[in-house]
Amino acid sequence: MIGEAVYDAASEEDVTKFKQLLHQDPYLVERVSYPCLRNLLHVATLRGQVAIVEEVLKISPGLARFSDSQKSSPLHIAVEEGNLEIARRLLSVAPEMCWWRDGQGLNPVHVAAMKGHVEILEKLLEEDPSPVMERVHRGQTVLHLCVKHRQLRALKFLVDKLGDLVCAKDDDGETLLHWAARTKQVEMVKYLVESNKVEKESKNSMGRTAVGILKERHDDSEGIISIISPPKAMSWHKTNPKLLEYLSKKREQTMVVMTLIATMAFQAAVSPPGGVWQEDTSSHRAGEAVIATTHPKIYKHLVRANTTAFVSSLITIFLVAVPFPIGLGALFVFTTYVMWVSMAAIAVSYGGSVLVSAPNTQTRSLTGIVNVVLAVSLGFFGIKLVRNIVMMCCRRLFGSRFVDDDLTYLRVRVFQTLNSILCGLLTPDP
Template sequence: MVGEAAAEKKLYDAATKGDVATFQVLLQQDPHLVDEVSYARSRNLLHIATMRGQVGIVEEVLKMNSELARDVDSKKSSSLHIAAAQGHAEIAKKLLSVAPEACWWRDCHDMNPIHVAAMNGHEEALKVLLEVSHIPAMERLHRGQTVLHLCVKHGQLTTLKVLVEKLGELVYAKDDDGETLLHLAVRCNQLVMVQYLVESNKIEKLTPNSMGKTALDISKECSPPTTTNSEMKRILQSLLIKQRSLKSHLKINDMTMVVVVLIATMAFQAAVSPPGGVWQDDTSSHTAGKAVMASAHPKLYKHFVRANTTAFVSSLISIIFSTTGMPLREFAFFGIAFYAMWVSVAAIGVSYGASLIMTNPAQARPIGHIVAIVVFLFVGIIVSVIGYAVKEERSWKREEQEQEDRRSSLKVLIRRFSGRSDSSEPVQAAA
């Protein structure tokens, strides 16, 4: 018994130190040791070598008995769990080559190796595990949380980025309380996480949880306010302003599409069926199919064609920019589409005026007067729209400033009544 204990101790020391030569000699003397020896927490030699990151010993153990990769310790952790927890990517690769199914196994904390690697921030080990399959990463944890929630909770930004790129729709998943990654980041006071999630285009932003609260609502509940919390609120409030602006753009974009499609249809119809119709026969002065207006009022017809063509082309430009989705991402594209719509409106107005002169010459005004009226209305509407947009922007900024003032006042009162305020704060509060 003493001899066996001494041999086990020597084997343990060789495994932890990575002494491959001594390890081989000991196993040659007694090959059964690799199967029979057991240490604290029911761990075998493979567990021990993996824990210490000894790649050479791991290779030797797997040569002797690869089934040890399927053994678990008293905490239901396999060697792959340990490699994931320690971040030993090379060892994880060797273990997966003999026991890939261990990726699905759960330990006493109900986590598989992918969960463990993500939680501990081991990027390279996580990538090795994901090469086998993405399915284990999709498995839910306590209260329906995902591996992404786990990364946010433990502040592991590097592994979160890896998973966001690889797991697709899982980034939109909510837990059993209806909370997104952004909700959890705010609750855990993870400022860096909040910044990343807000800047990312793959994460749902200010969506409500099952209690109807957004991440911004949760950040406002923090008491007493901290510097980190104040910065998170500032980021989330700026996001709220952007979302409001985006909703306005979406609404205007829908209206723009209706208007420009209608104008394009009108312009096309006016081109193929000009006011006054077309000649039905050939004579010395005209040709069948040509516009009557071109012969009877050639100067007016030129104005009509220019205005009608402008209306049609600008409508097409607006349709192209709207249907590609670019106005939703860049304000410049939205501005082009919106401006093109108003150009088409003005041009179709001039085209209407030219048609009116042709069909009702006695009652119509000169084309110059019509152009002046259309331009005046066009400029007036554009100025009104710009003025409204500026007013809304100022209103949002004023609202944000009022909220900031209220938070500052609350902070002063909290410090005052908690006995932590400095000598200047009571004066400010009284003022």
């Protein structure tokens, strides 16, 4: 009967009646118990009666260290209810309760984060910052709890306080961004991405990133995906995997050709046609090219052509080997033209070498050879230009698939025809 009277006084915050009852029996506070193993301090805290809590703590401060059947201390209850004043009074009596865990394995800091009570979080961290580092089920941190329970304000507060804990993963290898993406919290994702404190490409134990989790859901997640991984400018080569494979093969072929031309140009420089003088005389020195004396004009053009071939091949190798922040298509076109220059220059160098070493060519010049090289190069470029124009027109008129199939058929017919002609020429008449 007296227990019910004390309960009513504590629930209604009737301090006068509560004091009268305690005056009649000073040990009443410790003897009275309620369902779920709760004492009078649990009841007053749950009801938010600050004055009653103060009176109970004056008489029996040890009640603050008792837990109910759910292993919840009075501080757990005060934090869950968001009562900062009661939490302060309990901490002043039993600060070690910051470490205590309830039946779910949560300490008061975890509970405050889940409920989003930032003011209480601040008070708890002032009292003892260490419990905030404690992990809960499956290695989740207090920040994971903020994300799971959609407490953005509490997350922002704790992120500013905890630093490296922001990048922590749970036992499944999932970061805060994984959880925010999984629960489709747009504002939470935006904050984590803009803060630049969480690695966007981090993978969980299943090898999935936050974007990968969203793509697997097959629902309206494009908005969140664009926040995590903003769409980049689409370059033309990325839209065609076959073209990308073609350019990759051309890259390898270009490297081989340019390496060969560079080797040829280097060899022609150190071992010029006609050799070098072996001894010093009044007109030359040992080691100088013989053709520099016998054919000075041709030698001058030969050195220029050889240098052009060597330098252009080195430039091409450098462009192909070293990645640049430009489009692969633009790089391919540029290196193609540089490769043509290198090939034309090495052809001129070859022609000059032939003029020097072949008999009865003393009166000839490189002009004819240069004209031939230019004519062949321009002819190839002209044919390629016409082909590209025809292909572009045909694709617009008939579609790319039809044209590609038709060209394949045409190539097969051309090879079959050439093969028949050659067989006819090589086969003797009966």
